[in-house]
Amino acid sequence: MDPQLRESIRLAARVLPFRVNDYVLTRLIEWDRAPDDPMFQLVFPQSDMLRDNERHRLARLIAANASESVIRDAVAGIRAGLNPHPSGQQEFNVPSLDGRRLPGLQHKYRETVLYFPGQGQTCHSYCTYCFRWAQFIGDQDLRFATPGPDDLVAYLRRHPEVSDVLVTGGDPLVMSADRLRQHVEPLLGVPSVRTIRIGTKAVAYWPQRFVTDRDADTTLRLFEEVTSTGRQLAVMAHFSHPREIGTDLARTAVARIRSTGASLYCQAPLIAHVNDDAAVWAELWRAESAMGAVPYYLFVERDTGPHGYFRVPLSRAVDLFHDAYRRLPGLARTVRGPVMSATPGKVVVDGVQDEPTGRYFQLRLLQARDPALVGRPFRARYSPSAYWLTDLVLDPATPGDLVRALRVGGADVPGAERGVMTAHAQGEQR
Numbered sequence: 001m002d003p004q005l006r007e008s009i010r011l012a013a014r015v016l017p018f019r020v021n022d023y024v025l026t027r028l029i030e031w032d033r034a035p036d037d038p039m040f041q042l043v044f045p046q047s048d049m050l051r052d053n054e055r056h057r058l059a060r061l062i063a064a065n066a067s068e069s070v071i072r073d074a075v076a077g078i079r080a081g082l083n084p085h086p087s088g089q090q091e092f093n094v095p096s097l098d099g100r101r102l103p104g105l106q107h108k109y110r111e112t113v114l115y116f117p118g119q120g121q122t123c124h125s126y127c128t129y130c131f132r133w134a135q136f137i138g139d140q141d142l143r144f145a146t147p148g149p150d151d152l153v154a155y156l157r158r159h160p161e162v163s164d165v166l167v168t169g170g171d172p173l174v175m176s177a178d179r180l181r182q183h184v185e186p187l188l189g190v191p192s193v194r195t196i197r198i199g200t201k202a203v204a205y206w207p208q209r210f211v212t213d214r215d216a217d218t219t220l221r222l223f224e225e226v227t228s229t230g231r232q233l234a235v236m237a238h239f240s241h242p243r244e245i246g247t248d249l250a251r252t253a254v255a256r257i258r259s260t261g262a263s264l265y266c267q268a269p270l271i272a273h274v275n276d277d278a279a280v281w282a283e284l285w286r287a288e289s290a291m292g293a294v295p296y297y298l299f300v301e302r303d304t305g306p307h308g309y310f311r312v313p314l315s316r317a318v319d320l321f322h323d324a325y326r327r328l329p330g331l332a333r334t335v336r337g338p339v340m341s342a343t344p345g346k347v348v349v350d351g352v353q354d355e356p357t358g359r360y361f362q363l364r365l366l367q368a369r370d371p372a373l374v375g376r377p378f379r380a381r382y383s384p385s386a387y388w389l390t391d392l393v394l395d396p397a398t399p400g401d402l403v404r405a406l407r408v409g410g411a412d413v414p415g416a417e418r419g420v421m422t423a424h425a426q427g428e429q430r
């Protein structure tokens with residue numbers, strides 16, 4: 001690697017988590033295209049991911065041989081400014097049991113609980129755009145994790161409305177089959193749990209996990225045990241680029257997972273420098289569908305980490321999504337997007353509408369904390385420079401219940417992410 005590039009990566013990796021394995025290095029990255037290669041951008045932190053002033057300050061400290069503690073403080077300051085827990089995850093989503101907060105769980109939507117097993121809070125490689133990057137920087141205050149499933153099971157028994165548990169991370173499939181069993185098996189004793197989802201990027205970053213690893217077969221037997229109870233086992237696979245499913249190993253991994261009766265649902269964010277191209281998405285969704293996996297979500301990159309480097313405006317995201325969607329056969333049109341997983345819920349941008357009164361984004365709540373709001377459409381003023389829900393101004397005609405829901409985390413909740421503003425509220429601010 002060019003020495004200057006190597007040093008700039010070293011600098012960015014002081015702030016952003018960096019980990020890469022042999023498989024990604026030798027099978028996924030096209031080195032003659034680096035540093036512009038999308039797989040290279042996906043795993044190697046770039047110095048432009050830091051703001052200019054922060055990058056220069058850090059570089060100066062390192063050049064001046066500042067002590068490790070001074071550098072550590074500077075790094076901590078930069079990280080704190082990167083919105084380590086977006087979308088109110090810590091404020092709003094952590095449930096309680098008998099007055100005790102359960103920090104390794106999140107319960108945002110009625111049917112689904114997220115479970116963060118402590119041993120699964122790392123990944124085979126790290127994505128530079130990861131919205132859970134704060135999990136990987138060794139700061140216990142920022143980390144979601146729980147050592148075992150006891151609290152989860154107790155919580156589920158009190159909440160029979162929860163039908164789905166998403167085991168997530170990090171990547172739960174960094175755990176051995178035996179370890180994974182310790183977390184998954186107890187869920188089979190809770191009759192109201194009908195679907196176990198496992199969020200993973202292992203098919204992309206380490207497909208050996210399902211094919212040649214020592215306990216690959218044992219892992220698949222665990223999957224079979226889950227499906228044989230009549231439950232759904234859904235592998236929520238994260239594929240950012242078609243190259244990740246182009247290898248023989250990845251295709252074999254998918255076939256072996258499917259042979260257990262598990263289903264695969266595929267999702268990823270739209271990311272500048274990695275996959276901001278309609279042809280890339282159309283190719284990815286076609287390939288997923290051809291493998292028997294379900295294209296599920298195209299997400300908008302969350303407002304965290306090096307968001308300024310990766311973000312794509314909503315106006316472009318919606319055009320790109322529809323451009324890619326139109327190229328798909330009907331069976332692959334299961335995908336939804338572009339979707340913002342924001343504080344109030346999952347908001348999809350359905351399109352852009354021109355009216356005599358101006359231009360609007362057509363939006364819809366795909367998921368909401370209040371189930372009564374799921375599916376409700378609304379609209380906001382069009383803006384070519386809007387990147388996230390908080391950049392939008394709602395149509396003044398938006399019904400009051402939606403306005404209240406969309407302003408969760410707004411000015412009336414100190415210290416949290418702002419919800420969208422009404423035109424009225426924006427006028428007040430001015």
Ligand code: SF4
Nearest residue numbers: 123126127130170201
């Ligand atoms: S695999 Fe998922 S959790 Fe791990 S770094 Fe990538 S986006 Fe983050």
